[in-house]
Amino acid sequence: MDKVIANEQINYWAEKIPDRNALYNKAGNTWQTTSWKEYKEKVDAVSRSLIALGHKSDECVGIIAHNCKEFLFSQFGIVGAGGIPAPIYVTSKADQVAYILKHSKSRFVIIEDETQYKKLVQERDNIDVEKVIVLRDFADRDKEWSLSFDEFMQLGNKEHEEERQSRLKALDKDKTMLLIYTSGTTGRPKAVIITHNNLYATGSIAIRRFNLKRTRVVSYLPLSHIAEQIITNAAQLYTGGEVYLCPDMKEVKDYLIEARPNVFLGVPRVWEKFADAVGKQLSQATGMKRKLLDWARKVELACFDKGAKQGKNIQSFSRKLANKLVISKIKERLGFDRIEVAVTGAAPISIETQKFFASIGITIFEVYGMSETSGLISTTVPLKPRFGTVGKSFDELELRIAEDGEILVKGPNMSPGYLHDEENTAELWEGGWLHTGDIGKFDDEGNLVITDRKKNLIITAGGKNIAPQPIEQALHSIPGIGHAVVVGDRRKYLVAVLTLDHENMPAIAEELNIEYQSTSDLATDDSFLAYVEEKVQNDVNTGLAQYQTIKKFYIHPQEFSVETGEMTPTMKVKRKVVIQKYDAEIEKLY
Structure with a gap:
């Protein structure tokens, strides 16, 4: 084209x-x-x-x-x-x-x-x-x-x-x-x-x-966001592809099964919900069926890991058999039996979620970009993905890390700036490079690792600079926790505002032998609070420097949402809104 x-x-x-x-x-x-x-x-x-x-x-x-x-x-x-x-x-x-x-x-x-x-x-x-x-x-x-x-x-x-x-x-x-x-x-x-x-x-x-030769996609994220403009319009117009229009995000699972796309973009929260749903179904299997499922996923993940290290698509006899007996059927039930490219973006995704999908034959490619770069800067490299990174920049772009760690970029997809806003445009393009506002570094293979937003960096009362994003991801990985926001700017220590994950709370409560009337009650339940405290100390704080550890936390009984103002339409947490909205609860932690 x-x-x-x-x-x-x-x-x-x-x-x-x-x-x-x-x-x-x-x-x-x-x-x-x-x-x-x-x-x-x-x-x-x-x-x-x-x-x-x-x-x-x-x-x-x-x-x-x-x-x-x-x-x-x-x-x-x-x-x-x-x-x-x-x-x-x-x-x-x-x-x-x-x-x-x-x-x-x-x-x-x-x-x-x-x-x-x-x-x-x-x-x-x-x-x-x-x-x-x-x-x-x-x-x-x-x-x-x-x-x-x-x-x-x-x-x-x-x-x-x-x-x-x-x-x-x-x-x-x-x-x-x-x-x-x-x-x-x-x-x-x-x-x-x-x-x-x-x-x-x-x-x-x-x-x-x-x-990709021709794209077939389900369009369900807001078209007012650059990510869906890429999937729905940029890809289709370049390839002459097909677009299935889904007006209600809640119905996307049904649309996937009917459309069977070859490209799918899901923000991390969408992939997490898919993983929870599939995981629940798989966990209900017993006997030989369970053993077969576990064997097939183990084989698939092992071949994926080996292939990612070598940059090859490993096709052993065991993998082909696992795919025929198990993996292909799981993908078909999800509507992913024709998937060529599964993508995530807009926010960080956990390695745990990526590994889960790799075990059922779906590689999730993490894309890094922003509206100002028309959505793209880098993406996980096909055949050689490295989880925890956003891969390598596209060949057509120039990318470098500034002295303060900020990611700078140039290329044909860079926006010229903002409408009616010369001041912010000049700041965006200072020195002839587009300033992303993100802090990053390269790993030993040249993959880009995003540390955090420059504006999100927490400077403690002791003068320590802390990137909250990795800590928030670790908190979010605690079973039963929905969202996490780390607080501590100009404070003596870090605290966190957490929410319950209502969808998975019944299973957690059963595991902990907690009786409750309403899921929201668990936010103040002593047994659940003790469970979260243990997870914070053993799974989150371990390995962190003393000044990076979470000392206290508050659990909000409801999940953040667009309707209540804490989330953007693409499911990103509005940190400042959360900190302002729950100021009273945060102050009690200090």
């Missing part, structure tokens, strides 16, 4: 494979398809209708919707009209939506339903939106201020086609084709500029590293 402009890529596939399915979506229990020819026609229709509405080149248009075909028609229709899509998380609160629409100067916004419409109504006096386009129509809306998607699509006609073609021809590889608003783990979100060349470069370097 040598077409750089996203809409030219759609046009290319519409001409080369017009009748092949590009998109799949469900209507009830029935799959509906969109061919490449239909995809192009819908995108062009959106462009014409925007022009008819009065949209001007280089104007931003907001999109607030779950993953659906109309989202993609809208995104690339905006681009085709010379505009800039500004996707917004559906979980964003009204004031957050208003901030992005105001910051992006969006006069038009495309929304999914009444839920999103109510947010706009609430902030109507604070935004400059002239017209709202509703994908899932409802009765109680201002007909002067809003249009249904069907009504909108009728606006454009032949008289707008010449202008559409003119704007499409004017698109340049360095023109902004997307804004990614950072999810805001700290402060107001910044609008990361993604150019046509950024997205093209990301797709091409990823496809080449993994040697």
